[in-house]
Amino acid sequence: MNADCIIKTNDLCKFYKGGAIKALNGVSAEINKGEVVVVIGPSGSGKSTFLRSLNLLELPTSGSIMFDGNEITDPKVNINIHRQKMGMVFQHFNLFPHMTILKNMTVAPMKLLKMSKEDAEAKAMQLLERVGLADRANTYPSQLSGGQKQRVAIVRALCMNPEVMLFDEPTSALDPEMVGEVLAVMKQLAEEGMTMVVVTHEMGFAKEVADRVIFMDEGVIVESGTPEQIFDNPQNDRTKLFLSKVL
Amino acid sequence: MEWFNNWINKLHETFIVGDRYMTLIEGFEKTLIITFGALIIGVIIGTIVAMIKVFAHNSPKSRILKVLDVIMNIYLTVIRGTPVVVQLLISFFIIFISAKDGTWVAMLTFGINSGAYVAETIRSGIMAIDPGQMEAGRSLGFSNIQTMWLIILPQAFKNILPAIGNEMIALLKETSVAGYVAVVDLTKAGNQIKNTTYDQINPILLVALVYLVMVMLFTWLIGLLERRLRKSER
Numbered sequence: 001m002n003a004d005c006i007i008k009t010n011d012l013c014k015f016y017k018g019g020a021i022k023a024l025n026g027v028s029a030e031i032n033k034g035e036v037v038v039v040i041g042p043s044g045s046g047k048s049t050f051l052r053s054l055n056l057l058e059l060p061t062s063g064s065i066m067f068d069g070n071e072i073t074d075p076k077v078n079i080n081i082h083r084q085k086m087g088m089v090f091q092h093f094n095l096f097p098h099m100t101i102l103k104n105m106t107v108a109p110m111k112l113l114k115m116s117k118e119d120a121e122a123k124a125m126q127l128l129e130r131v132g133l134a135d136r137a138n139t140y141p142s143q144l145s146g147g148q149k150q151r152v153a154i155v156r157a158l159c160m161n162p163e164v165m166l167f168d169e170p171t172s173a174l175d176p177e178m179v180g181e182v183l184a185v186m187k188q189l190a191e192e193g194m195t196m197v198v199v200t201h202e203m204g205f206a207k208e209v210a211d212r213v214i215f216m217d218e219g220v221i222v223e224s225g226t227p228e229q230i231f232d233n234p235q236n237d238r239t240k241l242f243l244s245k246v247l
Numbered sequence: 248m249e250w251f252n253n254w255i256n257k258l259h260e261t262f263i264v265g266d267r268y269m270t271l272i273e274g275f276e277k278t279l280i281i282t283f284g285a286l287i288i289g290v291i292i293g294t295i296v297a298m299i300k301v302f303a304h305n306s307p308k309s310r311i312l313k314v315l316d317v318i319m320n321i322y323l324t325v326i327r328g329t330p331v332v333v334q335l336l337i338s339f340f341i342i343f344i345s346a347k348d349g350t351w352v353a354m355l356t357f358g359i360n361s362g363a364y365v366a367e368t369i370r371s372g373i374m375a376i377d378p379g380q381m382e383a384g385r386s387l388g389f390s391n392i393q394t395m396w397l398i399i400l401p402q403a404f405k406n407i408l409p410a411i412g413n414e415m416i417a418l419l420k421e422t423s424v425a426g427y428v429a430v431v432d433l434t435k436a437g438n439q440i441k442n443t444t445y446d447q448i449n450p451i452l453l454v455a456l457v458y459l460v461m462v463m464l465f466t467w468l469i470g471l472l473e474r475r476l477r478k479s480e481r
Binding site: 055057080081083084086087088090092094095096097098107108111112156157160 | 405
């Protein structure tokens with residue numbers, strides 16, 4: 001494992017119904033520090049399962065995951081500690097509807113990092129400022145549009161100072177006119193050097209922002225390379241077929 | 248209007264002479280104490296039982312949870328499978344045999360009984376929360392229990408508050424059997440007055456009226472609460 005590598009999966013498998021359904025069928029991948037990796041593939045290809053297993057929201061059937069030098073798939077490991085360093089953004093935002101935006105963002109740093117209320121709120125406000133939502137700090141999630149909710153979800157994860165950000169189809173539930181504002185925040189994050197793993201259908205984003213693109217199908221990594229390699233010169237027939245449908 | 252005057256005289260004789268109305272007021276207090284005490288105990292027990300059942304459902308591999316789940320199922324089956332009066336008799340005459348004041352025994356018994364019914368309400372309230380909420384909590388680094396406490400339960404309680412209110416109404420009426428274990432609650436107080444005054448009608452009707460007014464009041468309050476909740480953030 002090279003020094004820059006922050007996540008390394010080894011032969012990751014996830015089977016359902018006793019092996020009848022193979023969502024992941026031996027996925028080995030490395031994510032380096034500061035790298036933006038975009039995972040693409042047809043629906044049911046296992047790309048979301050792969051992403052969700054990186055912080056063990058899906059428990060792999062077999063295989064191992066190294067994160068920051070620790071094997072987090074070891075049952076003895078306290079996964080909660082490691083999840084603090086892996087921010088996650090969901091397709092459906094999953095903001096906490098009973099808390100204000102500010103509380104959504106400060107609850108985890110205060111309870112888990114033992115940050116003071118003042119520090120947590122100052123950090124939250126600073127992040128909200130960055131995504132242009134500082135004036136919404138004291139409103140509830142239901143009062144925001146989808147794009148605003150997702151921007152809040154991103155900064156909520158950032159409040160924990162994560163080393164990696166995982167994005168699970170962050171724009172798939174958005175109205176088309178709101179996709180851009182969310183992608184802009186993600187792009188800015190990438191430019192600041194955040195390590196990101198992004199599952200998305202936004203090929204434009206993949207081309208523009210990704211350092212590396214992984215194409216998955218039927219639970220395996222079919223092809224992986226720079227955006228140019230994957231989009232302009234795909235080697236595998238399945239990659240070609242998929243790209244011909246989405247581009 | 249002679250019958251009316253007669254009736255007023257009768258009421259005076261029954262309730263005012265010998266300050267017998269005080270028995271009713273004390274009984275009313277006992278009924279309220281038992282009801283609210285039992286409700287609190289019931290909600291605490293119900294929450295714990297519901298959480299164990301949900302956790303056991305979510306992580307089928309855990310042995311400890313499996314054992315706890317079996318124990319909870321036994322509790323639910325026994326409590327829901329026997330009449331509350333019988334449970335009260337068992338509590339008072341078999342388990343808490345040395346208890347002098349039946350009030351606490353009654354409160355505890357009704358609480359344990361209510362917990363079995365509240366548990367199902369709370370469990371369905373928890374299950375109704377989007378699983379994404381648990382995932383979001385866990386992804387931030389909260390444990391299962393922290394996520395449940397900080398994120399799931401507050402939302403679940405908001406949804407089931409009206410159902411808890413209805414449980415309170417049911418409890419209020421159920422506690423009328425507390426007289427079985429020497430507790431002078433509202434019903435028992437009315438019955439005592441009936442026995443001392445030989446007035447077969449008025450004490451019982453008054454007791455009924457008090458229950459009715461209480462239930463109507465609670466129903467109105469729950470309705471108010473429901474409208475309030477519907478209007479808020481969600």
